[in-house]
Amino acid sequence: MLIAAFFIAISLLTALLLYLSYSLLFEHHNTNTHIKNLHKDISEHDQAQLQREQRLKQKAYHAEVLRELSERIGYSLDVSKIIEVITGSLGEVLEYSTVSYMIKENNHIIFHSYVANSVNHQFIKEVQDKMLAAFSKMIDSNLEGIYVEEAISGTILDDTVTCQVNSYFNLPLVIEGDILGVITIASPKSNIYNLEKTKILYTITQQAASHYEKLKQVLEVEQRRLNAMVASMADGVIMLDRNLRVIVFNPAAKKILQLPNSSNPTIKDIADSLTGKADLRTKLDEAIRNERAIEQEDIIVHNHAFHLLITPVKDSNNTLIGTAILFRDVTAEKELIQMRDEFTAKVVHELRAPLTTIRGTTDMIVNESKITEEMKKKLLLTMKEDSEHMLKLVGDILDVAKIEAGKFQIEPTLGKLQEEVQKAVDKFTGQAKEKGVSLSAQIDPNTPEVSFDVIRIEQVLNNLISNAIKYTDKGAITVTVRPEANKVVVEIADTGAGLSKEEVKGLFSKFKQFGKGKTGKVKGTGLGLVIAKGIIESHSGKIEASSEGTNKGSVFKFWLPLKQNSINNETDQNIAKGGANQTSINK
Amino acid sequence: MAKILLVEDDVSLAQLYKTALEVDNHEVIVAGDGQDGIAKLTSDKYDLAILDIVLPNTSGLDILKKIRETESIKGMKVIMLTNYGQQENVKDAYDAGADDVFLKYRVTPTEAAEKVRSLVDSVAQ
Numbered sequence: 001m002l003i004a005a006f007f008i009a010i011s012l013l014t015a016l017l018l019y020l021s022y023s024l025l026f027e028h029h030n031t032n033t034h035i036k037n038l039h040k041d042i043s044e045h046d047q048a049q050l051q052r053e054q055r056l057k058q059k060a061y062h063a064e065v066l067r068e069l070s071e072r073i074g075y076s077l078d079v080s081k082i083i084e085v086i087t088g089s090l091g092e093v094l095e096y097s098t099v100s101y102m103i104k105e106n107n108h109i110i111f112h113s114y115v116a117n118s119v120n121h122q123f124i125k126e127v128q129d130k131m132l133a134a135f136s137k138m139i140d141s142n143l144e145g146i147y148v149e150e151a152i153s154g155t156i157l158d159d160t161v162t163c164q165v166n167s168y169f170n171l172p173l174v175i176e177g178d179i180l181g182v183i184t185i186a187s188p189k190s191n192i193y194n195l196e197k198t199k200i201l202y203t204i205t206q207q208a209a210s211h212y213e214k215l216k217q218v219l220e221v222e223q224r225r226l227n228a229m230v231a232s233m234a235d236g237v238i239m240l241d242r243n244l245r246v247i248v249f250n251p252a253a254k255k256i257l258q259l260p261n262s263s264n265p266t267i268k269d270i271a272d273s274l275t276g277k278a279d280l281r282t283k284l285d286e287a288i289r290n291e292r293a294i295e296q297e298d299i300i301v302h303n304h305a306f307h308l309l310i311t312p313v314k315d316s317n318n319t320l321i322g323t324a325i326l327f328r329d330v331t332a333e334k335e336l337i338q339m340r341d342e343f344t345a346k347v348v349h350e351l352r353a354p355l356t357t358i359r360g361t362t363d364m365i366v367n368e369s370k371i372t373e374e375m376k377k378k379l380l381l382t383m384k385e386d387s388e389h390m391l392k393l394v395g396d397i398l399d400v401a402k403i404e405a406g407k408f409q410i411e412p413t414l415g416k417l418q419e420e421v422q423k424a425v426d427k428f429t430g431q432a433k434e435k436g437v438s439l440s441a442q443i444d445p446n447t448p449e450v451s452f453d454v455i456r457i458e459q460v461l462n463n464l465i466s467n468a469i470k471y472t473d474k475g476a477i478t479v480t481v482r483p484e485a486n487k488v489v490v491e492i493a494d495t496g497a498g499l500s501k502e503e504v505k506g507l508f509s510k511f512k513q514f515g516k517g518k519t520g521k522v523k524g525t526g527l528g529l530v531i532a533k534g535i536i537e538s539h540s541g542k543i544e545a546s547s548e549g550t551n552k553g554s555v556f557k558f559w560l561p562l563k564q565n566s567i568n569n570e571t572d573q574n575i576a577k578g579g580a581n582q583t584s585i586n587k
Numbered sequence: 588m589a590k591i592l593l594v595e596d597d598v599s600l601a602q603l604y605k606t607a608l609e610v611d612n613h614e615v616i617v618a619g620d621g622q623d624g625i626a627k628l629t630s631d632k633y634d635l636a637i638l639d640i641v642l643p644n645t646s647g648l649d650i651l652k653k654i655r656e657t658e659s660i661k662g663m664k665v666i667m668l669t670n671y672g673q674q675e676n677v678k679d680a681y682d683a684g685a686d687d688v689f690l691k692y693r694v695t696p697t698e699a700a701e702k703v704r705s706l707v708d709s710v711a712q
Contacts, residue, residue, distance in 0.1 A: 349670060352670070352692060353597055353599075353600070353670075353691075354599065355692075356600065356691050356692045357597070357599040357600050357603055359695070360600070360603045360607075360695050360696045361603055363695040363696070363697055364603065364606065364607055364610075364695075364696055364697055367697050368607070368610055368697055370610045370611075371606070371610055375606050375609075375610070378602070378606070379602070379603065379606060382598075382599045382602055382603070383599075385599070386599050
């Protein structure tokens with residue numbers, strides 16, 4: 001019996017190396033003459049025809065493999081999948097009984113054999129042994145006795161068949177210079193493989209390897225991008241692999257959990273740190289078992305509120321590859337919601353209280369026969385004041401809503417701001433005098449004209465000056481107007497109650513101020529400064545408050561820009577910047 | 588008829604209650620906040636107190652507790668006033684020993700005056 005065995009180790013780096021390897025490693029007995037004789041038997045015409053068909057088949061095979069590589073592999077760098085694609089339609093171009101591959105994974109060998117024509121167990125064992133020996137040689141490491149994970153597919157093995165390996169060749173799978181595995185084609189027939197035929201497989205394997213390398217590079221770039229993104233995320237991100245090993249633990253997660261072992265935490269460290277807050281283990285199990293995201297709201301970790309999201313991560317083939325745990329800090333949102341709720345409750349109360357009085361008053365006047373005319377008049381006057389206050393309240397709330405929505409409109413015209421300041425000071429002089437406080441204006445005669453909405457700026461001045469009088473019991477209030485670089489500055493300085501640092505912070509926030517204006521003779525809504533800020537910012541100006549502290553007086557200062565474009569670009573400028581208050585809200 | 592202390596920071600409502608009670612021949616003294624209320628309680632003698640629960644400085648509930656703890660006035664009739672959305676206050680008020688609790692938006696001053704009258708009458712009997 002002729003024993004033909006081909007042992008080919010082909011380097012995928014260059015075609016030249018292929019031929020060199022061939023000459024060095026090609027092992028066959030008695031085959032060259034046989035091939036020659038075989039060829040002689042075929043007429044030249046038939047041979048040409050056959051060659052044409054063979055070439056077409058090879059082309060079709062190459063095209064099929066490349067198409068499948070891009071379709072089936074996607075972004076997976078699974079070597080066995082690539083080999084399966086290569087060997088899948090190999091039957092079209094090569095005759096064989098088994099096509100097998102062997103790859104090394106961690107501490108064991110994966111051996112997979114596809115059986116095209118029925119062979120016996122001994123045949124497979126023989127192939128496996130030959131592959132192990134060849135693979136050992138290729139990677140220069142003794143693989144004897146290593147655990148082999150075996151998988152056989154295709155036709156059922158049949159031990160009644162008498163056969164042995166008479167022709168075979170090995171092809172190493174080289175990626176980036178490393179031998180990752182070996183592909184072996186085997187047949188009980190003798191002398192059926194030659195250089196030409198092995199070249200078919202070699203070429204496509206080389207193309208697949210290059211495809212794999214390119215994909216790997218793309219994925220590495222993506223991975224680096226993803227890592228950079230995850231690292232810079234404000235959300236805490238933890239990623240686990242299928243065995244619940246922590247593979248990503250971003251800086252935000254470190255900051256959130258403050259684990260003692262924050263450089264290399266295990267899932268146990270993480271789950272333990274959340275004991276009593278979230279049952280992470282159960283949630284992970286649930287997410288993996290049901291293959292869907294699990295959420296938990298309002299977990300408090302180190303005084304911050306978090307929204308927890310546990311989501312299974314799958315690859316392009318919908319296979320679970322791990323789990324992602326996300327911590328989103330919702331503290332600011334929670335605070336904002338709470339402030340909004342409180343604000344709404346306050347608004348309702350502020351509107352309901354005068355309505356209650358108004359209804360009570362009408363009820364008394366209608367139903368109480370013993371009420372005197374004088375009492376009636378007094379009650380009606382109070383009712384009038386209450387309804388006026390309600391109107392003012394509704395107006396202020398609407399103004400604030402417009403400012404927040406960016407729909408607050410002003411109508412600026414070029415004019416003398418100092419004249420408006422003087423008018424406002426004159427208007428309040430009497431009221432200040434009643435309290436024994438002096439009120440005066442200091443106007444720089446060089447103050448140029450500026451573009452402003454007369455009615456709205458008057459509103460701001462009235463608010464600032466009346467506040468100053470309200471909170472000053474002795475001393476003086478000085479209103480200054482002066483030009484500065486590209487702007488006109490108005491400053492209202494008093495010697496009154498002053499403000500703490502905390503109070504200064506909340507002065508322009510509707511949440512902090514609403515309802516605070518109730519004290520004193522004239523009931524305010526507390527929204528005056530919030531609206532003043534909206535008005536000044538609609539003019540592209542700025543308003544700010546400062547104080548040396550409680551009982552040390554305070555200074556309110558605003559400025560309007562001088563630039564011509566503040567007039568020309570009215571449409572851009574006269575819309576209040578919605579959410580301008582947000583900065584103070586989120587403090 | 589009776590001397591009543593009304594502690595209420597809403598000036599308009601205080602005026603309305605005062606008028607309604609005065610029409611019923613009561614003498615009404617008004618305090619604008621919790622501390623003022625306590626000061627007036629200690630400096631004078633009243634037959635009945637009407638206390639708003641939410642007050643600046645000291646709350647109405649605290650004043651009520653103080654009344655119930657003070658030997659000389661612990662038996663005084665006390666009516667509490669509360670707002671919409673603060674129903675949980677009602678239970679607290681009764682637990683602290685209130686004789687009645689008025690929801691401001693529900694009870695009109697004339698109805699309030701009637702209830703005050705029946706409370707004052709029950710003491711007189």
